[in-house]
Amino acid sequence: MKLSRKWLGEFVAVDASDKDFAEAMTLSGSKVETTEDLGAEIQNVVVGKVLSMERHPNSDHMWICQMDVGRDEPVQIVTGAQNVKVGDLVPAALHKSLLPGGKKIEKGKLRGEASNGMLCSYLELGLDQRDFPGAYEDGIWILSDDPELAGLTVGEDIRTAVGLDGHVVEFEITPNRPDCLSVIGLAREASATFDAPLRLHAPEVKGGGDGCLAELLDVETPDPELCPRYTARMVRNVKIAPSPKWMRERLREMGVRPINNIVDITNYVMLEYGQPMHAFDYRYVKGGRIIVRRAQEGEELTTLDGNVRKLTPNMLVIADETRAVGLAGIMGGENSEIVDDTVDVVFESANFDGTCIRKTALALGMRTEASAKFEKGLDPLNTLPAVNRACELVELLGAGEVLDGVIDILNHVPQPTVLKLEPDKINALLGTGVPEEEMRRILKKLDFGVDGEHVTVPSWRGDVQRMADLAEEVARFYGYNNIPCTLQRGETTQGGYSPVQMAERRLGALCRACGYSEIITYSFISPACYDKIGWAEDEPLRNSLKILNPLGEDTSIMRTTTLPSMLDILAKNYSYRNKNARFYEIGRIYLPGGPDGLANEPRMLTLGAYGEGYGFFTMKGAVEALLRELRIADVSFLACQDDPSYHPGRCAGVYAGEKLLGVMGQVHPTVAANYGVDCELYCAELSFDALLDAQGPGAEYHPLPRFPAVNRDIAVVCKDGVTVGALEGCIRKAGGRLLREIALFDIYKGKGIPEDSKSVAFSLTLRADDRSITAGEADEEIKTVLAALEKELGAVLR
Amino acid sequence: MKDQLAKIRAEALAALEGVQDAAGLDGLRVKYLGKKGELTGVLKMMGKLSPEERPVMGQMANDVRAALEKALDEASQKLEAAALALRLKAEAIDVTIPGQAVAVGREHPMNIALNELKDIFTGMGFTIMDGPEVELAAYNFDRLNAGEGHPSRDWSDTFYFDQDSRVMLRSQTSPMQVRAMDTLPLPIRILAPGRVYRKDEVDATHSPMFHQVEGLVIDKGVTMADLKGALNTVAERLFGEGTKTRFRPHHFPFTEPSCEMDVQCHKCGGVGCPTCKGEGWIELLGAGMVHPRVLEMAGIDPEVYSGWAFGFGLERLALRRFKIDDMRLIFENNIRFLEQF
Known part of the structure; x- marks a missing residue:
């Protein structure tokens, strides 16, 4: 979620650098990913006034301009553009200036004539047609042609002059806080973080547009569980035009492209209130009826992005009498899009079931700004202020005539959650001694209703449901880093490996x-x-x-x-x-x-x-x-x-x-x-x-031998097929208690051994535990072994 | 006679000075001290002396013998030492020649990091617990307060074995919390490391299989201050004494309050550098107080017991610890990579 600090400033005054702002917000729970100074790439570019122009002596298309850039002396700049005339105010990039994309401008000579900078187009300042719809596209940006830029001072930094001086903070908002996906939501957090008052504004709509809303529009919600609330208002005699510079600027800062006044208003309200809005062209709402229903199996809708979507009954659509005109909570339909000759507009500000929206968006592979908000579960109480704000903006922009009245279908609006404030339990969970008064103060500044021991949770804070949740609110603003560090107590545990x-x-x-x-x-x-x-x-x-x-x-x-x-x-x-x-x-x-x-x-x-x-x-x-x-x-x-x-x-x-x-x-x-x-x-x-x-039993000591051992080497010849394992087994079986070790030491094939046979040599160790054995005893033992080898495996002494 | 003895002494000592080898030494020994040697010859004449002279001469002769014997021994030792020195010199080797290679296998860097952690936690009274990787969604999600509709349950995020999304590859080690609560007596202190799976394409920082370490403590009167104390200790054990940490609010479905713990960047000391992406802090783990709902679902009364839990990715820890810049190396198992640890 991006946040324009200028826009934030409308609701709460925070006097802090981007870095300090980011740090404080992060530590109170709104994690800042990045901060950005939008004009950082532009340096030393000012508003310049063309004092005089003369033809370049060595070029048939270049002009040598003497520019007033707010200094004592004029500055000479050569330009190849043909749309500049004496008296124009234009962006002038001076010697040693920077333009977006890391472009550096330095003084130099153009075909022999000194040029101390460059006159710029808006493209060179990183802007496009949507940001300044009236500006001339293929040449220098004539600032003085744009009535919205009236009152510029020569020599003024171009960034402040045209509104490229914004600072934007990008937040990582956790899924439990959809309320913070809005300027107002973040303003509330900033207000609590910096102990600065939150200045909210109640939209005021004059209304009085020609016609009766009830006669023109009828809304039905046959699947109330998927649409807890549907709020709509109508605007007639709409004049589609670009929205004003301040609005375009704010949208741009928040990463939204300006389109036209009506569409921009819906986006503006969504960013400000966190409530997705949709605008339909009333012409295409057949029969003046809006039906919020499940799609039919196989029903098709071409969404605003031009894709044909095949729908299923698990998906919710906004339909008129005959067909779907929008995919509820995700994207409007192409068939009811606001176009240049749109006259009458319906503003929809609704609350849809989050799971349904999420599943639909996932199934269709089209997660949008709106669906991302709905799927987290929005505050149903927000729909009415949002639609009124949209209408207020229509009037402010002179974009149309708002009809009196509101269509507002309330299928399900949850009762506020009331919790008991239990300071002892909160402190016991946190391991702190936060005074009760401090807890009350923290909750109040987050707009919790605190009355005696009752705490009323604001409608937008669906995530707060029990004591532990209140404890987190207290901890966030008491400061996680002010909670002490204590060592493990209680019953000790053994721990370890299996x-x-x-x-x-x-x-x-x-x-x-x-x-x-x-x-x-x-x-x-x-x-x-x-x-x-x-x-x-x-x-x-x-x-x-x-x-x-x-x-x-x-x-x-x-x-x-x-x-x-x-x-x-x-x-x-x-x-x-x-x-x-x-x-x-x-x-x-x-x-x-x-x-x-x-x-x-x-x-x-x-x-x-x-x-x-x-x-x-x-x-x-x-x-x-x-x-x-x-x-x-x-x-x-x-x-x-x-x-x-x-x-x-x-x-x-x-x-x-x-x-x-x-x-x-x-x-x-x-x-x-x-x-x-x-x-x-x-x-x-x-x-x-x-x-x-x-696995065998654990190790156990055996006394080391006290009497010497006798070693006897034997080599036997046997058929190739007889394995060493078999020979060893036979020796072990035949050997008596004196035989302690059998070690293979040679296998030989070749001269002196029959073709189909091999000679295998073992070293045998014989020993008694209680005496030294005699050579005779050892020979006897070996004789037995050799006899067994011959009898059982046909292996004879070599 | 007195003169004779003095002469023998002087001659013999002079001769010993010039002796070169063992044979020469033996010759001198025979020449002076042998049965037919010069000193013996002189002594044989003792009988001819008067009784008064005899003890005097005898004493003198003994002195000469002792002196010669001592000198002979010294000369012999000197010769031996010289011979030994000669031999040692001849035996000298080039010590810069490499030693005989002993092939010793290496432990995988990930497990080096893991074993370090296990040792830290067993020392703190934690039991190491293993559990299944093919897991019930009920344990991986529902019992952890991530009900139907939680985004991580999506088929785009989690691997499933059946159409009903009942059996899955665990996407976190957190289901071990549930298994611990279901099977172990209270109080509980466990560490459960293991493989986990998420539907992420392989790149420098992602892998569809990776490792997590889960920790869980449940006891009477456990507080968030205990969580901080214990995790600070772990950070100090991992990154050195005096390691600074900070705790930030965060959100996990199964803890409340939840937090993330950062450690101050060891590289820049918190000023901000490329290692910490300019933030001065590096995120280490997620943690929090066990959500009362999770305790309730396990039949543990949250009014009596409380607990804390944490979990983090082991690869990230190992990567940072060994300054490995690409997670793919972890699973590639190139011997030239493994031999570095």
Whole structure:
């Protein structure tokens, strides 16, 4: 919401710089976004009088003018314009002047003749035809031709001379305060903020226009709940013309383009009172009847912006006997627009249901100044003063003859809210000791009725409904920054993290220690991702929650797997030519079928990596480290050949006992190719919940061995198909209580080993807790192990 | 004999002066102190001395032996030290050669900022609370006093999963207030961080998914002064002691009175600069006293209990903290970006 400080000054005198004004208003609750000095771009441009003109000796179209610019001596300025004559008052940009757009004017020579500045057109001053309708468009702006600019002083700053000296403050008005979307509303806040009296003005309409309103116009509101109030007046014998300079200037300052006197009046009143107004051409209100009704299904209306709108019965229209002439509260119809030969005008000042207006504007994609106001809920008591103000302005501008009387249909005008003033409760909520008298004073200056302990809320303050709201009013003007700061009191609470949150932090730290950096990826993905990671058409996890109004296809479903997100980031890094990357993400997946129709949102710990020297066992080492951190027992990695996202020969299911914790391995080359990557990618997807479930008990100290261990290395030859896991399992089973550790240290294929076999070497550690074991005992143990290896897996000592 | 001893002493000490290595030293030790050494030779003649002379000479001979032994030890130590110095010199390395790289992963800047906050608040007795992101509109809006017709409920602003606008992606972490009030015993002090979603196109300052942190305190006799005290403490912990804050009135449907808290621009100290867009203040968070209607809807009597709540965007905090100028970097996860933190 823009506010012209000149206009504000009509209602309240505030003597403060823009900066101080902005600061004070912000701290009392009307947040200022920006302040602007409209003339800041224009400097050293004055009203100049043409004293004499002579032809430029070296040009057939230029003139050398001697200008009176209010100095002792005339100033010579060369111009190429042909519409200037001796005696004219024109804008003269002097040496070292500034024009809008950062244009600098300096003295110089034009074809050999000195020119100490430039004569300006209004375009060069940042104005257009609508600002000064009478001005000559294709040449210098002849100020003395405009009767509205009579009485200018030669040498006067052009900004004050033509009204380019406005200061505008732009506010961010919160949706609970539609009353502040008006000059008067903001004036009331400024008056309370600066303790300066608010000077409101009651519109006075002389009336007396020819005709009887009741005979000419009839208004019906068949849907009273959508139209709590409809107020209208009529003006006859309208003379459409540009509105006067002061009005154009104010509109321009508030960011509204002047059009003609009648339209300008409706805009002026909307800005001043916050009440949207509409003016119809009476000729086109067939039968003199205005019907505020729901649109018919499929009914069409061409709005003022020239667009054909297809309407539904949820939308409210202003209609005559035969057709819609306007979209209630949003925009008028082209068919009843005010035009140059309009004679009779109906001013509408109505109150419409905010939700209906909002939904209609949204459905039609046409949010307007008016609809933005209505949708927040306006004060129904404002319609009558607003329409009277419009009529008053018509009379002031001599734009027509106002008929006596007002059509005013009151379907629903709410009763004023009366609250009890409870100073103790207000202070208890704020933690303050504001005296009751101060509270009363604050409420009174905001036009609350304060009578004994009763507070009557003004009609425009629909947001104030209970004690807490009054507390906010008191706090705003007592000063939020005068409320003390106190430390937390009352019952102490423990605070802290849940076990899941602690595990999240712990595992995150471990991932980083292993060299993996944390990433954060979007929870929504494209449905095409499931194809990209190779999932079958009938994969049950394809069943995802679909966003009905997504930003785009790429973010339209909630992921049921984190793999595409990780692959996406790996691929991006690969395309950025990052040589190595190791990532982890602890993030959720979203599975349909949760409570209340919501999702189940389990967390996943996802690892992803690529780079030189990175392989399956690099990833496996990291996964093992994570499992160790959680003291998960009975871990096994089982080859997994049927996960379509992974290399069938380089993928493992990760188990704790029988329980699957997740999957890890090399991403299937086809899947990697789908992401535009031609190197080996590795990923692990671990269920965070399963990891936590499998978590072992806390650490417990075991005495360090007091007796020496015996190490025995064995190398066995077995068929290629026998896995290290199987060999280890067999050794562990066969080994007695003395066998403490099994460590793989070599796998060899080649010379001396049959083609279809391999040699696998382990280092076994044997130890007793209560004595030193003998070599004989160790040999016995090893013999048993070797026998079992041979019998069960055909693995023989090399 | 006396002369002989003095000569041995002088000769030996002189010889030790010139010794170059361990072998030379050993030679001297043998030559003077060995079984067949010169001093031993002299001592062998002790028997020939008169009983009166013997103790005198004996004393003198011992003195010479002690002096020689001491000198030999010193020479030996000197030689060892020289040898060590030589070895250390030979072992010298170029310490400017880079160390062996240890790959340590980095924490995402957003979570660095978040964890800092979590630690601040857990220290103040707050419990960290998680909740669903796919949320009921009833919790995200209705129970927070943003009824039918509230603009943020529009399909142009919020992502929905059903035509009835019942199930949605939470547009704020505030529904966690409702979940906390519904499930936790009083008094309540929670911090609920998490992902939230709004229908904003991706640009330098927007993302359809971002993170918020919600805080809620409900107890008997909680005041707006408490809110200010607690949030000031947080600002000081985040931005350093003496950080100035200011509170401005604002509006949120679920708090009354509502406010926004600004911190004084750290860059210009409040004078106004590009960082604070000339305002001298930087908006940090929104807060307020829990709206009595919200308490009532949760079955908490606003005549007995009151509370305060706050919420803010984590990305903005992280961006400011690390001087990141484009939010897209947060979700791009370029390793060269992540490695900077």
